[in-house]
Amino acid sequence: MFNKKCSWILALILIVLVGMKPIRTQAACKNAAKTSQFVFTVPGGGISSAEIYVNYTEYYSKIDSYSTYNKREVYYAYKMTGATVKPTFSFFSNINARHESKSGSVIHRFANWTKVNSIVDGKWDAGGCYKNGYSNNYAASSKCKGKVSYSVMCTGANVPIRSDTVTVNLY
Amino acid sequence: MKKISVIIICLVALCGMTFVVSKANVSDLGKWGDYLSNISKENPGNGKYSVVLDGTLKDIHVEFKDIYESGEDALITNDSIEKAEKYYVSAGVSEKKAHIEAIKYVEEEQALYVKAISEGYDVNEKEIDEYVDNMKDTVNSAENKEDIKKVIDEFDSEDAFWDYQRIVAKTDLPIINYTKALEKQYRKEHVNDEDVDEGWNKEYESIKSKLVKEQKYKKVRLSRDIKNAFVVN
Numbered sequence: 001m002f003n004k005k006c007s008w009i010l011a012l013i014l015i016v017l018v019g020m021k022p023i024r025t026q027a028a029c030k031n032a033a034k035t036s037q038f039v040f041t042v043p044g045g046g047i048s049s050a051e052i053y054v055n056y057t058e059y060y061s062k063i064d065s066y067s068t069y070n071k072r073e074v075y076y077a078y079k080m081t082g083a084t085v086k087p088t089f090s091f092f093s094n095i096n097a098r099h100e101s102k103s104g105s106v107i108h109r110f111a112n113w114t115k116v117n118s119i120v121d122g123k124w125d126a127g128g129c130y131k132n133g134y135s136n137n138y139a140a141s142s143k144c145k146g147k148v149s150y151s152v153m154c155t156g157a158n159v160p161i162r163s164d165t166v167t168v169n170l171y
Numbered sequence: 172m173k174k175i176s177v178i179i180i181c182l183v184a185l186c187g188m189t190f191v192v193s194k195a196n197v198s199d200l201g202k203w204g205d206y207l208s209n210i211s212k213e214n215p216g217n218g219k220y221s222v223v224l225d226g227t228l229k230d231i232h233v234e235f236k237d238i239y240e241s242g243e244d245a246l247i248t249n250d251s252i253e254k255a256e257k258y259y260v261s262a263g264v265s266e267k268k269a270h271i272e273a274i275k276y277v278e279e280e281q282a283l284y285v286k287a288i289s290e291g292y293d294v295n296e297k298e299i300d301e302y303v304d305n306m307k308d309t310v311n312s313a314e315n316k317e318d319i320k321k322v323i324d325e326f327d328s329e330d331a332f333w334d335y336q337r338i339v340a341k342t343d344l345p346i347i348n349y350t351k352a353l354e355k356q357y358r359k360e361h362v363n364d365e366d367v368d369e370g371w372n373k374e375y376e377s378i379k380s381k382l383v384k385e386q387k388y389k390k391v392r393l394s395r396d397i398k399n400a401f402v403v404n
Binding site: 036039040043044045047082085091093115125126156157159 | 316354367
């Protein structure tokens with residue numbers, strides 16, 4: 001009787017052990033970066049200009065055909081040239097980061113950002129880095145995208161706002 | 172069928188309005204360029220008064236009738252107000268508001284200029300040439316370079332436009348160099364602020380207001396409204 005019981009338990013354990021497949025996960029990141037320049041006419045007759053660099057990274061882990069995007073960082077740097085009227089830029093006022101579906105509808109807009117220590121190259125006037133830890137899963141077939149749009153304003157300029165977008169494919 | 176016709180008419184009207192608005196922006200930059208081209212050909216006057224007490228702009232002399240306001244270290248001319256007014260009107264601002272904005276802009280510009288000069292930020296011809304050359308490269312690389320091209324197209328030649336920019340740079344470059352130094356200092360002192368960019372933007376506006384107050388600008392009606400220091404010897 002002992003042997004029969006033990007045999008059954010052993011068999012059960014063996015079935016569970018053999019049936020358990022190791023789950024393959026990958027931790028990785030997707031990244032896109034862009035530098036754009038904009039120029040503005042100003043009342044004194046001169047020109048003000050803005051050069052903006054944005055580097056956008058999505059961190060994810062992949063389980064089979066699903067990916068969990070659980071962290072993102074946006075690093076930016078800029079150089080503004082202008083006298084009385086100059087272009088302005090600030091992360092919280094001018095950056096719009098979100099995930100979009102294949103059709104372009106917004107799945108989630110990222111609002112809670114934490115400042116990250118960063119170094120800004122001497123070429124730039126200023127810059128910074130912010131991170132966000134919101135998590136979302138996407139199937140590879142979903143063709144979702146991560147987008148960071150930014151605008152630069154030159155109040156008093158003839159055409160005061162210019163903008164651009166950096167895109168990362170989440171598939 | 173009637174409903175569909177109404178929808179189609181509305182869509183066509185909307186498209187037409189969009190085209191008109193876009194066209195307005197295009198032609199306004201052209202108007203601005205045309206105005207700049209005309210004033211760039213005017214000869215500087217040989218008036219009795221210097222517009223500033225120090226710096227390269229000290230060589231600009233105007234007559235009493237050309238002066239709008241007098242400050243501690245700078246004179247505001249009617250021409251500078253008119254130029255800024257034309258700009259704001261071309262940007263779609265009403266004439267009344269354009270006049271107010273123009274006065275504010277020119278007062279700030281002159282106050283910043285005299286402060287920059289007093290802090291040692293005057294510039295020479297070589298620095299101006301370098302600044303304008305860098306500006307040319309920036310314009311040619313810009314996402315919206317067509318905006319500036321519309322202004323350039325109104326000048327007799329592209330070289331004429333950049334020659335005019337050299338004149339503007341005599342005012343702008345000292346201000347740019349001075350305010351960049353202020354910004355660098357501000358960022359060093361506020362490195363741990365959550366939004367140091369926004370902090371600096373507000374600080375810059377505050378600096379401009381303070382400098383304008385220090386100039387104590389007054390409308391000029393009589394020659395005694397202008398300090399003797401401005402009289403050219």
